[in-house]
Amino acid sequence: MMTVAPARAEILQLYRSFLRVARKFPDYNIREYAKRRTIDGFHHNKSLSDSSSIAQAFSDAKAEFQIAERQALVYSLYAPKFRSIMDIPNR
Numbered sequence: 001m002m003t004v005a006p007a008r009a010e011i012l013q014l015y016r017s018f019l020r021v022a023r024k025f026p027d028y029n030i031r032e033y034a035k036r037r038t039i040d041g042f043h044h045n046k047s048l049s050d051s052s053s054i055a056q057a058f059s060d061a062k063a064e065f066q067i068a069e070r071q072a073l074v075y076s077l078y079a080p081k082f083r084s085i086m087d088i089p090n091r
Contacts, residue, residue, distance in 0.1 A: 005051035006058045014061055015042050021065065024072040026079035028086040034068060 015038070022034035045057045 003052045003055040005054040011042075011058065014058070014065060018042075018061075018065055018068065021068045021072050025075050027075060028084040030075060 018038040019035060022031055022038060025031040025034055041061070045054075045061075048054045048057060
């Protein structure tokens with residue numbers, strides 16, 4: 001069975017959605033980890049050329065995106081009382 005690779009626009013939309021979810025994490029370390037993992041994961045899969053491997057990577061990323069959304073919600077429920085020193089803007 002031949003699988004259809006997602007369009008470039010769908011992949012970019014998922015990438016932006018991942019970065020948007022990463023910004024929702026209240027903790028600096030987790031927020032930066034999610035951002036870094038997103039960038040690294042998409043750059044790692046950038047060289048895929050086979051449509052079935054692209055479709056598989058895309059479906060895996062969609063599943064991970066749903067997990068990240070749920071985790072961001074849970075982390076927001078138990079957000080730390082104080083902001084990290086890394087969150088304070090420089091003056």
